[in-house]
Amino acid sequence: MLRHLYIKSLRQVRHNWNIRFLTKSCTTADTTELNNDIKHTIENHWHNRINDLKFDPTCVDKKFYVLSMFPYPSGNLHMGHVRVYAISDAIARFYRMCGKNVFQPIGWDAFGLPAENAAIQRGVEPSEWTKQNIEQMKQQLKVLGCSFDWKHEMSTCDPTYYKWTQKLFLMLHKKGLAYQNEALVNWDPVDKTVLADEQVDSNGCSWRSGAKVEKKLLKQWFIRTTAYAKDLLDGLDDPTLQDWRDIINLQRHWIGECNGYAFQLLTSAGNLLRVWTTNPEYLKDPNAFIVLKSKHYLSKIKNAEQLTLENPFTGITIPIFFSDIPNYADNCDVYLASPGFSLDDKLLQENMNLALLVQNINNNLDVNTAKTEVLEQAKRLNIGGQRVSAKLQDWLISRQRYWGTPIPIVHCDQCGAVPVPEEKLPVLLPHKSNLVGNSKEENQCVCPKCGNSNAQRETDTMDTFVDSSWYYLRYLDSTNSQKIFDEKLIKTCMPVDLYIGGKEHAVLHLYYARFMNHFLHSVGMVPTSEPFKRLLVQGMVMGRSYRIKGTGRYVTENEVEVVNAKKNQALLKETKEPVVMSWEKMSKSKLNGVDPTDMFREYGTDTTRLIILADVAPTSHRNWSNATFPGILNWQKRLWLTVNEFYAERTAPDNQTIDINDKKFLEEDDKMFDSRNFYIKGATFNYRYAHQLSVAISKMQGLTNSLRRAPKEIVRYGKQFERALASQIIMLAPMAPHFASELWSKFASTPNRLNATTDELQWDNDVLSQRWPEIDMDYKLDLTIKVNGFENCVMKIPRCHLDKLTSNDAMDIAFNTDSVTSYLIDKKIRNTNYVFYPGIDATLNIYVEKVKQTKQKSINPTKEFVS
Numbered sequence: 001m002l003r004h005l006y007i008k009s010l011r012q013v014r015h016n017w018n019i020r021f022l023t024k025s026c027t028t029a030d031t032t033e034l035n036n037d038i039k040h041t042i043e044n045h046w047h048n049r050i051n052d053l054k055f056d057p058t059c060v061d062k063k064f065y066v067l068s069m070f071p072y073p074s075g076n077l078h079m080g081h082v083r084v085y086a087i088s089d090a091i092a093r094f095y096r097m098c099g100k101n102v103f104q105p106i107g108w109d110a111f112g113l114p115a116e117n118a119a120i121q122r123g124v125e126p127s128e129w130t131k132q133n134i135e136q137m138k139q140q141l142k143v144l145g146c147s148f149d150w151k152h153e154m155s156t157c158d159p160t161y162y163k164w165t166q167k168l169f170l171m172l173h174k175k176g177l178a179y180q181n182e183a184l185v186n187w188d189p190v191d192k193t194v195l196a197d198e199q200v201d202s203n204g205c206s207w208r209s210g211a212k213v214e215k216k217l218l219k220q221w222f223i224r225t226t227a228y229a230k231d232l233l234d235g236l237d238d239p240t241l242q243d244w245r246d247i248i249n250l251q252r253h254w255i256g257e258c259n260g261y262a263f264q265l266l267t268s269a270g271n272l273l274r275v276w277t278t279n280p281e282y283l284k285d286p287n288a289f290i291v292l293k294s295k296h297y298l299s300k301i302k303n304a305e306q307l308t309l310e311n312p313f314t315g316i317t318i319p320i321f322f323s324d325i326p327n328y329a330d331n332c333d334v335y336l337a338s339p340g341f342s343l344d345d346k347l348l349q350e351n352m353n354l355a356l357l358v359q360n361i362n363n364n365l366d367v368n369t370a371k372t373e374v375l376e377q378a379k380r381l382n383i384g385g386q387r388v389s390a391k392l393q394d395w396l397i398s399r400q401r402y403w404g405t406p407i408p409i410v411h412c413d414q415c416g417a418v419p420v421p422e423e424k425l426p427v428l429l430p431h432k433s434n435l436v437g438n439s440k441e442e443n444q445c446v447c448p449k450c451g452n453s454n455a456q457r458e459t460d461t462m463d464t465f466v467d468s469s470w471y472y473l474r475y476l477d478s479t480n481s482q483k484i485f486d487e488k489l490i491k492t493c494m495p496v497d498l499y500i501g502g503k504e505h506a507v508l509h510l511y512y513a514r515f516m517n518h519f520l521h522s523v524g525m526v527p528t529s530e531p532f533k534r535l536l537v538q539g540m541v542m543g544r545s546y547r548i549k550g551t552g553r554y555v556t557e558n559e560v561e562v563v564n565a566k567k568n569q570a571l572l573k574e575t576k577e578p579v580v581m582s583w584e585k586m587s588k589s590k591l592n593g594v595d596p597t598d599m600f601r602e603y604g605t606d607t608t609r610l611i612i613l614a615d616v617a618p619t620s621h622r623n624w625s626n627a628t629f630p631g632i633l634n635w636q637k638r639l640w641l642t643v644n645e646f647y648a649e650r651t652a653p654d655n656q657t658i659d660i661n662d663k664k665f666l667e668e669d670d671k672m673f674d675s676r677n678f679y680i681k682g683a684t685f686n687y688r689y690a691h692q693l694s695v696a697i698s699k700m701q702g703l704t705n706s707l708r709r710a711p712k713e714i715v716r717y718g719k720q721f722e723r724a725l726a727s728q729i730i731m732l733a734p735m736a737p738h739f740a741s742e743l744w745s746k747f748a749s750t751p752n753r754l755n756a757t758t759d760e761l762q763w764d765n766d767v768l769s770q771r772w773p774e775i776d777m778d779y780k781l782d783l784t785i786k787v788n789g790f791e792n793c794v795m796k797i798p799r800c801h802l803d804k805l806t807s808n809d810a811m812d813i814a815f816n817t818d819s820v821t822s823y824l825i826d827k828k829i830r831n832t833n834y835v836f837y838p839g840i841d842a843t844l845n846i847y848v849e850k851v852k853q854t855k856q857k858s859i860n861p862t863k864e865f866v867s
Helices: 002-017 036-049 079-097 113-122 126-143 159-174 225-235 246-255 280-284 343-351 367-380 471-477 487-493 508-522 596-603 605-613 626-651 663-690 693-709 712-717 719-732 737-748 807-814 818-823
Strands: 063-068 101-103 178-188 193-195 214-223 260-266 272-277 289-292 318-322 334-337 384-388 409-412 416-419 455-457 496-502 532-538 541-548 560-564 569-572 578-585 780-787 790-798 829-837 841-848 862-864
Touching: 036 596, 036 605, 036 737, 063 079, 063 487, 079 101, 079 496, 079 532, 079 541, 079 596, 079 605, 079 663, 079 693, 113 126, 126 596, 159 178, 159 416, 159 508, 193 214, 225 246, 225 384, 225 508, 246 508, 260 280, 260 367, 272 280, 272 334, 280 334, 280 367, 334 343, 367 384, 471 487, 471 508, 560 578, 596 605, 605 626, 605 693, 605 737, 626 693, 626 712, 626 719, 626 737, 663 693, 663 712, 663 719, 693 719, 712 719, 719 737, 780 807, 780 818, 790 818, 807 829, 807 841
Parallel strands: 063 101, 063 496, 289 318, 496 532, 780 841, 790 862
Antiparallel strands: 178 193, 178 214, 260 272, 260 384, 289 334, 409 416, 409 455, 541 578, 560 569, 569 578, 780 790, 829 841
């Protein structure tokens, strides 16, 4: 009994401390050749031993939230999935080894048209189809070896999730930020649903079906994202945002210049009209009138010539006219004219032959006072008044499809649109035996306000972008049934430290997610307005496609004879027709996809991960070609040989005496010291700061080359060789956890080790429990001094000094350097900037007034720093 309790207690300690004790190797010491069978043996052995590190919500001081965009459950992983989740997992494992309390969740963006269309074709429930796909993809992700926290798994189609999406909608509705309005919308005739402007391409076609989009006048639900336009624009200057690069400009372009104000005013036809103007004071003019472009959708309604607008700022109706004469702002089809404030508008009135009832304007009301009164009153009435660009529209979220989050609204003949009470959430999706559409009787319900039993539930569902606009918050508290999330937990764990996903979502999804977080911040529910600190936007995985030149029909690689690969010239084997070769995004329709399962089966999971991470930066497109495979395959074989040879050397009988104090021996050992530190520096920088994982792989390959060049006596007796090999395996672990675990097990079980158990290496623990290798304190790092962006000199400074160096210290060093002082003679310093990467290097940027016809030279490019 006592023994049982002791073992149970020990297991609990292991779980709490996130320590995995050394697991025995699954290969023997004489297994010298690495082949695919050995790789599969290794992965089967280590599969259940590499993913038991979990997030501790009580240890928030070291939290690191790594978030990858959650997948749509299509049923099968594609190579794009492999890339994004291999990147995410490598970085998450790296930060765990650096002592961070890492949160890396996963879930499913499970609503949407594809599941509904597939269900219609197969005659099954969309929920069943989606559930099957989730299970299949979940198993594939586990094979990929990702260390996701599956306890926080969630699906947007689960009522326990969409209950809270509905809660968010009601919060927005209560604040006047969710509203219904009749509008001319984009109608997809194939998918039979409304599309937001953002979902229509430049050719006027649907982003999903490819059909030519039609225009329809429908009553739709909108979210007033324009109310936060200026905040969202200003938020892009938030100093906490890192590595957003061109995404900042994409977001800025989407939002536009917030140089005007938008108001939503009620027309006599009963719909809301968006009035954008740079002069809100015009609404105080009792003689104001509105001009719409002649092709404006309101020109098609009955009695359009009698249309007017309610003006809550004067209590006088504003007449509406249709004409193309006014000088409309770009992207704007509404013109607000004020003859009382603007001479141009008075001339416009005359040119349009408008016989308006002229009323006296309050001459004591100046422009600034009028503007202030309009903006304040508009905000009180929830009809706008915020700064926004002319082009930015509110977010149209209605979708005329079944498989989506139900909009929690009841339509009553007596009360109008009534929100469903929060205690009645979730509004569940009805059982869908007929996927074409429900009858009126099926949608009948009781009005929550007056009890009318003939009310109708809202049949539109929400755009799936609403589901994904807040999932990063729910992840942290995914099982909470009482609240949308624990606000205390959110305030300690948000924002997301690193967000990883495709560039195709860099505008819409990021814009909507930022809006939702800004809104929740404004009501005090989240700690920061911006939800994501750092972005890592990865490029697509491209496959070689073959298209017959005349017809454009895609064919498989096996049907093609390549004539000149460099010039992308090929012929169809059967007919000798010319074939166009190109790199395109992998797609079934283009016959250029690669099934990850085939890769796992042939090469192994870790090899696939290394191949997808190697050669090109995560931010670049990845041309998938088996011509790149040998580099990774050979590297794995050399690592395997290195560890086996190390074991063999350390266990072989002592047949000769080696003087470890010999000059030649010490020189070789010092080389390993330098190699270890040099490549740790390069790999660490690219893991932690640049996120150029392909460069990190190159650095690790460089360390492997150094290890392979070491003489046998260094392998057998060299302390620095042992440290370098340990570092090599540890740095490999985040990218290839199964393979590195096996290498470490062999390495750590080697007898005659020279490095005792220290803070640096824990011999009794598995590789993923090791600390990330540190650069030695006496190793010399770089202090680079630049003048006006050009490298002037590089100072070599021991890490123990560089880690303590301040900006002022760096300036003192620079001005005691001949190459710097000689260049700065007679030049005025404008400003300086000191960039420090702890334990890596530092750069001092000096900016001076430029002197014409002066060419800068590196007078003394490298110097040793003397303490």
